[in-house]
Amino acid sequence: xxxxxxxxxxxxxxxxxxxxxxxxxxxxxxxxxxxxxxxxxxxxxxxxxxxxxxxxxxxxxxxxxxxxxxxxxxxxxxxxxxxxxxxxxxxxxxxxxxxxxxxxxxxxxxxxxxxxxxxxxxxxxxxxxxxxxxxxxxxxxxxxxxxxxxxxxxxxxxxxxxxxxxxxxxxxxxxxxxxxxxxxxxxxxxxxxxxxxxxxxxxxxxxxxxxxxxxxxxxxxxxxxxxxxxxxxxxxxxxxxxxxxxxxxx
Amino acid sequence: xxxxxxxxxxxxxxxxxxxxxxxxxxxxxxxxxxxxxxxxxxxxxxxxxxxxxxxxxxxxx
Numbered sequence: 001x002x003x004x005x006x007x008x009x010x011x012x013x014x015x016x017x018x019x020x021x022x023x024x025x026x027x028x029x030x031x032x033x034x035x036x037x038x039x040x041x042x043x044x045x046x047x048x049x050x051x052x053x054x055x056x057x058x059x060x061x062x063x064x065x066x067x068x069x070x071x072x073x074x075x076x077x078x079x080x081x082x083x084x085x086x087x088x089x090x091x092x093x094x095x096x097x098x099x100x101x102x103x104x105x106x107x108x109x110x111x112x113x114x115x116x117x118x119x120x121x122x123x124x125x126x127x128x129x130x131x132x133x134x135x136x137x138x139x140x141x142x143x144x145x146x147x148x149x150x151x152x153x154x155x156x157x158x159x160x161x162x163x164x165x166x167x168x169x170x171x172x173x174x175x176x177x178x179x180x181x182x183x184x185x186x187x188x189x190x191x192x193x194x195x196x197x198x199x200x201x202x203x204x205x206x207x208x209x210x211x212x213x214x215x216x217x218x219x220x221x222x223x224x225x226x227x228x229x230x231x232x233x234x235x236x237x238x239x240x241x242x243x244x245x246x247x248x249x250x
Numbered sequence: 251x252x253x254x255x256x257x258x259x260x261x262x263x264x265x266x267x268x269x270x271x272x273x274x275x276x277x278x279x280x281x282x283x284x285x286x287x288x289x290x291x292x293x294x295x296x297x298x299x300x301x302x303x304x305x306x307x308x309x310x311x
Contacts, residue, residue: 115263236293
């Protein structure tokens with residue numbers, strides 16, 4: 001047996017479909033539990049901030065959604081690049097599934113940031129802030145990817161052209177991350193990803209880590225479910241899909 | 251409870267943020283489930299019952 005067997009299995013649509021079918025319920029249940037625990041910790045257990053009072057609790061939905069928005073883009077662009085280079089259809093399917101999910105969480109990061117900015121900075125939005133604008137560019141990259149992909153009649157062509165856009169757009173990821181250091185105006189600097197360790201007390205940090213884990217599980221569940229539909233759609237003419245839907249042995 | 255809901259005067263902002271989070275996650279979950287259900291349903295209605303004539307034949311060489 002080759003040591004690359006796992007790699008071939010992960011490029012095999014029927015294998016991945018069944019894997020997703022088996023994993024999704026567990027990941028979904030874990031996500032619901034973690035979301036409940038993180039929300040309780042963030043809204044009730046964490047002490048109020050000495051500067052922002054109870055208003056800081058928005059952090060528990062803002063940071064995880066911003067994290068998912070960025071992480072999903074890296075997943076999408078990597079998958080699209082793998083699909084482009086090695087012509088793996090399943091990789092293109094992953095990229096296609098990730099785009100709408102990533103876009104929705106990026107929107108959520110912008111929304112929660114705006115309603116947090118209003119009481120703390122006195123404004124919902126400022127065009128001069130690099131973090132805010134680069135995050136908006138991220139949303140447009142997702143939307144551009146989706147539009148471009150769907151504008152081709154042939155799915156293969158759409159996959160390949162959109163993959164180029166996704167790969168080029170990766171330059172925005174480090175820009176978002178470092179924007180608070182390079183052109184800081186309104187948005188504060190990093191709280192957790194610092195060389196000298198997180199600048200936040202444990203009582204506040206633990207619910208935040210739980211929420212980030214919960215959002216990641218939620219993201220994984222969404223991608224698995226979407227991927228199942230995407231695989232069925234792309235493999236509709238194959239024998240295994242026919243057997244799956246008619247209930248025949250596979 | 252009333253104090254909790256008031257969020258120290260930040261109620262509008264905090265609850266708007268959490269409310270939108272619930273909406274985004276719920277819509278995402280609903281859309282993902284619906285797409286899978288619909289694709290399965292659509293494939294079921296178009297799938298033909300197993301036709302023995304279409305089975306690949308194995309020939310002895």
